[in-house]
Amino acid sequence: MPTALYAADRATALLGLPKWRECEGRDAICRSFHFSDFSAAFSFMTRVALAAERAGHHPEWSNVYDRVDIVLCSHDVGGLTERDILLAHLIDDAAHDGEPSRS
Numbered sequence: 631m632p633t634a635l636y637a638a639d640r641a642t643a644l645l646g647l648p649k650w651r652e653c654e655g656r657d658a659i660c661r662s663f664h665f666s667d668f669s670a671a672f673s674f675m676t677r678v679a680l681a682a683e684r685a686g687h688h689p690e691w692s693n694v695y696d697r698v699d700i701v702l703c704s705h706d707v708g709g710l711t712e713r714d715i716l717l718a719h720l721i722d723d724a725a726h727d728g729e730p731s732r733s
C-alpha cells in the first residue's frame with residue numbers, strides 16, 4: 631500500500647496539476663469542471679470512469695447538469711498518494727478530449 635505524500639512531494643506533484651487545489655479540511659485534492667451541457671459532462675464522466683477502473687483507483691465526484699466536482703483521496707491510507715496524482719492527470723486528459731466550456 632502506498633504511503634501518503636510528504637509536503638515537498640505534494641507541492642512538486644501539484645505544480646504539474648495547476649487546476650487542482652488542496653481540499654479544505656482533508657488530505658485530498660479537488661477540481662470542478664464545467665461543460666456545455668449534461669451530455670458533455672456525462673461523456674467526460676464515462677471516460678473518467680473507464681480510466682479509473684483501468685487504474686484501479688476511483689474518484690469521489692458529483693454531477694449537477696453541466697458541472698462535475700471531483701475529489702481525489704486514497705481511502706485506504708486516508709490521504710493523498712501517487713495514485714491520486716496519476717488519476718488527476720488521467721482526468722485532465724479526459725477533460726481535454728471533451729473540451730470543457732470553462733473550468
Ligand SMILES: C[C@H](O)[C@H](O)[C@H]1CNC2=NC(N)=NC(=O)C2=N1
Binds near residue numbers: 690
Ligand atoms: C480493491 C481495490 O483496489 C480498492 O478497494 C481500491 C479501489 N479504488 C480506490 N479508490 C480510492 N480513491 N481509494 C482507494 O483506497 C481505493 N481502493
